[in-house]
Amino acid sequence: MSHQGQGTGAPLAHRYDGEGEAMTVPVLEARNISKRFPGVVALERVSLCVSPGEILAVVGENGAGKSTLMKILSGALQPDEGEILLDGRRVRFSDPRQALAQGIGIIYQELSVIDTLSVGENVFLGRLPERPGLPGSVDWPRLWRDAARVLERVGVRIDPQWQVRELSVAQKQLVEIARALSQDVRVLILDEPTSSLSLQETERLFEILRGLRAQGVAVIYISHRLEEIFALADRVTVLRDGRVVGTLPIGEATREGLIRMMVGRDLSAYYRAVRSTPGPIRLEVRGLCRSGVLHDVSLRVRGGEIVGLAGLVGAGRTELARCLFGVDPVDRGEIRIDGRLVTIRNPRDAARHGIVLVPEDRKLQGLVLILSVRENVTLPVLAQLGWLGFPSRRAEERITQLFVERLRIRTPSLEQRVMNLSGGNQQKVVLARALATNPKVLILDEPTRGIDVGAKAEVHTLIAELAEAGMGILLISSELPEVLSMSHRVLVMSGGRIVAEFPREEATEEGVLAAATGHQVTV
Amino acid sequence: MDPRAPRQEAVTAEIGQAERTSVWSPVKPGTWGRRVLQRLTGLREFNILVALLVLGLFLSVTTDAFLTTGNLFGVARAFSLTAIVAIGQTMVILTGGIDLSVGSVLALAGLSTGMLLERGAPLPVAVLAGLAVGALVGLVNGLLITRVGLPPFIATLGTLSIGRGLVYVLTKGYPVTVPYDYQAFIWLGQGYIWIVPVPVVIMVVLTILGTIFLGFTTYGRYIYAVGGNPEAARLAGIPVERVRLLVYILCSTLAALAGLILVARLVSAQPSAGLGFELPVIAASIIGGTSLMGGEGTVLGAVLGAAIMGVLENGMVLLGVSTYAQQAVTGTVIILAVALDIWQKRRRARVRRARS
Numbered sequence: 105m106s107h108q109g110q111g112t113g114a115p116l117a118h119r120y121d122g123e124g125e126a127m128t129v130p131v132l133e134a135r136n137i138s139k140r141f142p143g144v145v146a147l148e149r150v151s152l153c154v155s156p157g158e159i160l161a162v163v164g165e166n167g168a169g170k171s172t173l174m175k176i177l178s179g180a181l182q183p184d185e186g187e188i189l190l191d192g193r194r195v196r197f198s199d200p201r202q203a204l205a206q207g208i209g210i211i212y213q214e215l216s217v218i219d220t221l222s223v224g225e226n227v228f229l230g231r232l233p234e235r236p237g238l239p240g241s242v243d244w245p246r247l248w249r250d251a252a253r254v255l256e257r258v259g260v261r262i263d264p265q266w267q268v269r270e271l272s273v274a275q276k277q278l279v280e281i282a283r284a285l286s287q288d289v290r291v292l293i294l295d296e297p298t299s300s301l302s303l304q305e306t307e308r309l310f311e312i313l314r315g316l317r318a319q320g321v322a323v324i325y326i327s328h329r330l331e332e333i334f335a336l337a338d339r340v341t342v343l344r345d346g347r348v349v350g351t352l353p354i355g356e357a358t359r360e361g362l363i364r365m366m367v368g369r370d371l372s373a374y375y376r377a378v379r380s381t382p383g384p385i386r387l388e389v390r391g392l393c394r395s396g397v398l399h400d401v402s403l404r405v406r407g408g409e410i411v412g413l414a415g416l417v418g419a420g421r422t423e424l425a426r427c428l429f430g431v432d433p434v435d436r437g438e439i440r441i442d443g444r445l446v447t448i449r450n451p452r453d454a455a456r457h458g459i460v461l462v463p464e465d466r467k468l469q470g471l472v473l474i475l476s477v478r479e480n481v482t483l484p485v486l487a488q489l490g491w492l493g494f495p496s497r498r499a500e501e502r503i504t505q506l507f508v509e510r511l512r513i514r515t516p517s518l519e520q521r522v523m524n525l526s527g528g529n530q531q532k533v534v535l536a537r538a539l540a541t542n543p544k545v546l547i548l549d550e551p552t553r554g555i556d557v558g559a560k561a562e563v564h565t566l567i568a569e570l571a572e573a574g575m576g577i578l579l580i581s582s583e584l585p586e587v588l589s590m591s592h593r594v595l596v597m598s599g600g601r602i603v604a605e606f607p608r609e610e611a612t613e614e615g616v617l618a619a620a621t622g623h624q625v626t627v
Numbered sequence: 628m629d630p631r632a633p634r635q636e637a638v639t640a641e642i643g644q645a646e647r648t649s650v651w652s653p654v655k656p657g658t659w660g661r662r663v664l665q666r667l668t669g670l671r672e673f674n675i676l677v678a679l680l681v682l683g684l685f686l687s688v689t690t691d692a693f694l695t696t697g698n699l700f701g702v703a704r705a706f707s708l709t710a711i712v713a714i715g716q717t718m719v720i721l722t723g724g725i726d727l728s729v730g731s732v733l734a735l736a737g738l739s740t741g742m743l744l745e746r747g748a749p750l751p752v753a754v755l756a757g758l759a760v761g762a763l764v765g766l767v768n769g770l771l772i773t774r775v776g777l778p779p780f781i782a783t784l785g786t787l788s789i790g791r792g793l794v795y796v797l798t799k800g801y802p803v804t805v806p807y808d809y810q811a812f813i814w815l816g817q818g819y820i821w822i823v824p825v826p827v828v829i830m831v832v833l834t835i836l837g838t839i840f841l842g843f844t845t846y847g848r849y850i851y852a853v854g855g856n857p858e859a860a861r862l863a864g865i866p867v868e869r870v871r872l873l874v875y876i877l878c879s880t881l882a883a884l885a886g887l888i889l890v891a892r893l894v895s896a897q898p899s900a901g902l903g904f905e906l907p908v909i910a911a912s913i914i915g916g917t918s919l920m921g922g923e924g925t926v927l928g929a930v931l932g933a934a935i936m937g938v939l940e941n942g943m944v945l946l947g948v949s950t951y952a953q954q955a956v957t958g959t960v961i962i963l964a965v966a967l968d969i970w971q972k973r974r975r976a977r978v979r980r981a982r983s
Contacts, residue, residue, distance in 0.1 A: 475851060487845050
């Protein structure tokens, strides 16, 4: 099973079609790679290959071994067994520099550009051109010229003289890609490149990757988002528990099939239908304004109702959530909870009135990674758990235990530091903490970003259960299928305004996208 | 009730199974004693304690003078001031800050009390005034940091200079002598409770109080949370600014207390008291395992950090190492302690990465 689609089994690189199997010499091939860490087998006889002008997607749940495999391919780790072949020749990389010198570049999720330098300097970092005869002096005109040429090859219009800090995340990523290409990379590995990109930016990135494919670059693309894989990849390799479950041409793959391969069983409840019926109005917002950010935002969320908030990145969704939760101040507007006007100046006020936010970036905003599960969950309610400022340990444990069970947080103990949990379980800890305050209104900002399919399904189930229990839920998500399937109503934001509202039955991906991009405004 | 529920459970169980083998599992079922031992040996405090015992054993064997009650308590009294201030400094560093002004606060507070006593003020008034001066400087530090938004390093560097300047202005460079009728005050620095010097008793009491505060109270937890991730702490509804204010006030007040003890010990307030004192204090915290990034560290670690520097110094004196070389040894210990910690963390992280 794990040998499917490798070696003489011939990958179907579509550019080298026909009978010409001999022509599809993979540029990079991994054969029977195994990697063990103390006590754990991270990879077990994993094989895959990628041909010039091909995009290979690698999918798998968190912990499936994707990152370890990519680190081995790019030289950051060395395999215990197995071999890597480049152009059919056996190679060994002792560090990423060597891999890069041989033409294998990797773009990590966390960008590694230097904000305070120019685009050009970043592209040629460590290899700045020098003036002939003047070692140590940078040949600036040549740098700008060369950088412009590389950027053009990526197909992006960025002035090499710009400071990188002025660029968007998407543009920074392109600068990294340009840097890799400037070193004649023939295999480009991208690890979850779209996790912080908007829809438009993602589409732009795809165009660029397709362009590189046409130039003969081999691309290995790692993603959680199956939609992207279908839009982009030629073949897909599925990893599970450190083994290759299978490799398929994209034409033979189906969404359900891939999910089944990833989790090892059928997961038809991928998006759980919500069956609660909305009750009385829980949260009412009228005319909320924050200069330059929000313009006259009004909305209502009923008890038991899930209101989806769709829009492009920068449309004002996160900003709205932050204002409702008292993180950022508002200039004007009213917020009512259960009909009562409330003043919210900081997150503590919000929590007291029953609004709680599960923030977008769980590591930066949600969790104190070095504290334990218990300490994270009880953080907002600590003051209520004790007497004279001494919280009761037993009460803390009881509450944490309750949520660990209810949310099915998988942790070896309540005292485990959250940094050691998987992404999905970390997200559940953030949720548990929000729920510990017993909120009336729950604002979820990208609650399933970067977590694997199984954990996603669990989070969806949870959200539905909370709505059924009468909570009002405002769900912000950049994944349209998620918003559409989870919500009773979908609001669309654009330019800091709510520009459209769709009842569940009328919400379609096309309609929401059209409203979000401002092509057509329906109210 | 929900027809979907059982299936969901099954999925959960299966994913759980998969994760159990690959994602986590540091704690293997073992005996209770073994778990406790594992936890202990993983602690920085444990490392220092072992180092301290080894060092003590070495000095007991190589010198006659080390292992005597008089010497041991003398050493403890010598490092007790560093330890007392390191308790406060640790709390500041836990929030991700730093307090460079402790040496100046120590001098200024001691001087305030000394001057009041010189003019015949009642003892309680003089003592409270000295502590209040410390608290006030802490408040100023805290406000500069939380309201004005200055980085802690800059704010306290400023108050370090201002404080020392004030001391010189007030004393014109001359020491202020405490009249000998304030025996109760002098007892603070020179007295004994049974055979234990009073400053050592104060240090022990404060260590216990500090440990309780950080480990068992709401605000203690807030301090760790603010240092671990200020944004997450704020979003969890923690009064982040109040926590920051509090730690600077506590730190300065403890520095003031150390200043009073020093004045009582010397029976005079020296204008140069506590000059450069911030360095051993910060060193004690850091040797004790407090991370300059915030969020990690304990009061006990800081006190042990001060202790190891104190014993080392004493040992070098007893062994006849030159005073000049002593500083270099202290520096080496700081670097070794932190390097060891980083090395241990890296090893643990490697094991953890292996699991994911």
